[in-house]
Amino acid sequence: MNRKLPPMTRKTFLIGTLALLASGLSLPAMAEAIPATIDKPVTITFYNYNLASAGIGAEATRKLIAEFMAANPKITVEGVPYSSADSSRIQADLAAGRPVDLVQTVFSDLDFAVTNFGAQALEEIIPADEMAAHFKGMFPNGLKLGVLNGKTYGLAYTFSTPVLFYNADLFRAADLDPDKPPKTWQAVKEAGLTVMKKTGKQGFAAGITGPGAYDWLLQGVVRSNGGEVISRDRTRLKFAEPEAVEAIAMLKDLHESGVYQNADIASALDGMASGNIGMYLQTSAIQGALIAGATNKYELRSSTMPSFGDKPVRPNNSGSALTIHAADPLKQRAAWELMKFLTSAHGYTVITSEIGYLPLRPAIVADPNYLGGWIKAHPLVQPNLDQLAVLEPWDPMPGPNYRQIVKTMMDAVEMVIFGNADPAAALADAEAHAQDLMP
């Protein structure tokens, strides 16, 4: 910081430091100052990527916001759509000094949101008893998803788990039992080969690699083999260690056997939806698109993520958390109220039944007042619910170069699985490269 800066920067820097000092000084005060109730009108912004699309996601979000505003007449919520693929609108709005109060943050961006976009640790702004009261009844490991460096920055909002979708009709045509979907990777390979041989269709597809995949599915695959892509304290990359290499080499073998084809996410999704692929490992969030393609055409079923032999499956979540970015106590209170509403039993009911994500509250699953009836009518969501109990966090890469780290890793993984690269060497090379980009 005390390196030479050009004059203009120095001025900006000075102002920045002052601002930092000012906010630093007032932070503890704020923690106590969050008002218990909202007694005057307040407007907060809610940056939401579901609003950037047309359809059920946006409609359900608008409905939830409207319900919240009706119940809290003093709070006005301004929904701001943004693209989840790049958060440049949030960045631009913060740079322009516009208020960013509550954000639907992709888990992968969580570290950056905390260090750069001013996401607040709930422990620092919300009274402990209020937090405890709201967290009651949530999956304990679900609560951990939004924890970074020991503090809760985000509350899982629209999230899901990896699900193995399969085409039961293709299974039947290949003389496979659709009631016994493959549980291990070995079984996936065998079933895939059979589907290919008997039906001529593609055996297996997965959203592990490709643009827009990030690293979420890879993290779960590597973990399920006892490895991890990054150390628990997120200081050291580990995707070139033996367990990870073995897991990725298994996928390479799956590809070389002809079962697993390299296809980008959209064509894999369309391939599955149009009935041309036997099995598809992907986030449960795309269930709606698959159902749309399958209706009256073939029977779509789902199962849990495959395991490595008898090692336990360790799936992690995809999707987003809610993060509070407001600095003003009144707005923090308003944002917290909205956050509570969205992650309440009712909120998760809407999110699950109307958008297609998951409830973090196990009690509402069987409760007929909430999801009970809906889940009976939608058995596809069951594997998803089964995996909730063992769900692990999608670890965000740290530092300002986190996106480049993910890309470097995923590029190498793709080269290994589908190219001629030697798994151990290529991953080690990429790991060294990516480690340079770590903070």
Add this chain to the structure above:
Amino acid sequence: MTDASLPIRGVMSPRKRSSSRQMGSRQTGSRHMGSRHIGARRLGARQITPWLYLAPAIVALVIWIYWPLIDALRLSFFQWNMLPRSPQLFVAWDNYAKIFSLPKFWLALRNTGIYIAGLLPIAVLIPLAIAIYTHDLPARARNIYRAIIFVPMIIAPVVAAAVWRWLLDPSYGMVNLVIKWFGFDPVKFLADPKVAIWTIIGITGWKLIGFSTLILSAANANINPSLVEAARMDGASRWEIIRDIRLPLLSSSVLFLVMMTILLGAQWSFTYINVLTGGGPLGATTNIYYLLWDFGFSSMSVGWSSASAVILFLGFGAIAFFLFRLIDRYSFHDN
């Protein structure tokens, strides 16, 4: 950049000159705008006038493009997230070093060359043939053909990409159904690393044909019919007219399109790479623009994106400079 003017000079061989002698001799007396000595006479009192005409464009370009670009030059030496409250950390050449050490950098550079080489025939030669061919057709046929060729241009790039992915799909795409009907194996247009780049070039070209045809048709229609008529009376064949009159007179537009393809080809294919392959499979379709976008602009790090922009600007600027030089020299020699 001695002469960055894009109206690139056509070159006349003695033969071309003779075939159009009538026209040429009649015209020698006329002077055209922009010739140097006339301008020189105007220096002085009128010095301010051209600037008044330029002002609106210059002001707009400076505000919206050059000012941010100059700022980017400075920021390319910093690590910053663009937020006013966080410090700008001076990192010297670190951002540049990181970009040049990207494993795919040289692959992307090579692919950029393939894109340009592949696009040139589609973006220049075919439209040139279409423009010349359709010119002599009856008005109705000409209009219909040109309208049809122009249709791809009006389709939004993302939609074009989506539809093409659909048509090219190995299992249910129309194109592959046709290929299978002829008894061949389906082609993995987007998933086969050897084929994918040509698929993207094809789709980019498909979108571009209309643009180039429009420009070349306009230039072709600008050719004075009496020139052609005169040559015809001299007994020139159709091909001779094309070779000796049309092509030389279209050369400035052709070179304009060649320049555009070389300088912007990598950018034009961006949407299709982004939507269809994401640079894959195995980096086969990554070009320099996409790579720098992927690592620079789509991240929230201003240093990376600024350095990327500077590299692109200087790199393609240097190519542009070189091309202009080449054209200048070439014209000079021929003279």
Add this chain to the structure above:
Amino acid sequence: MTTDVVRAERVLTKPQVHTRPQPAAKPRPRARTRSRLDGAAGHLVMVLLSIVCLFPVYWMVVTSLRPANATFETSIWPTSTSLDNYVYALQAIPILRMLGNTLLIASVVTVIQLFTGLLAAYAFARWRFRGDKLVYSLVALTWLVPFQVVMIPNYLLIAKMGLLDSVTALILPHFASALAILLLAQSMRSFPREVIEAARMDGARSWRILWEVMMPNLRGTIASLAILIFISTWNEYFWPLLLSRTPANSVVQIGIQMFMTTEGTAWGPLMAASTMASLPILFIYVVLQRQVIQSFMKSGIR
């Protein structure tokens, strides 16, 4: 050094306006048998090319007419048709409003860019002045500046002006374009000097010469350029994506994109929205295209 070449070439290129009224102009019917064969082959190639150009567009329209569960069908002709996708698209996003915005923005940008382009091109084509080549090069080089790098600075400027989420903000950064300036300068440079000299003798000021002498003779270029600017503005995506907050103040490209979500793509409505977005522009092209041809005809026989 290059000047001679330049002049020689110009002598050859330019006639248009200068040409004395002459009868010719119309391509004369050819009687040779070889060209009839050529003609057939030519038409065959053109028809094939036309199919390549049209089929994806046809597919877009057909898909938009298929009911939801028939989206992936491969029959050339839809087995059953429904307008559900259109109804849904119209309900899900304010697409008519978006089309209106896009039309407004594209028209205004086209007019502005032609205006600033004509002025600047005129300056380059008519005068030699200190630094003209440098400025010309700098204009040309704006082409090489990746939009993403100017995007956020421009956004901050727009925010300072208080214009976020407004249609004006979508227009402002497009005040001038290199394409318009360069293409127009190119056409103007080939304009016969003596016509201008004559106008000047008649006492016309430079302003009048531009609008009354030069512009009418550039109609072909202007019309082509207008089409190109219009389409590129119509298809613009990144800037509106960053800028527009409410669908009602947004453009149709953003609307189209709204059907492509992280939870999968709604193909039917996407294709319906795309079809609706493409039709107006096709219509405008057909109308302008006729205009282009006519203006060529006129300038050709003048």
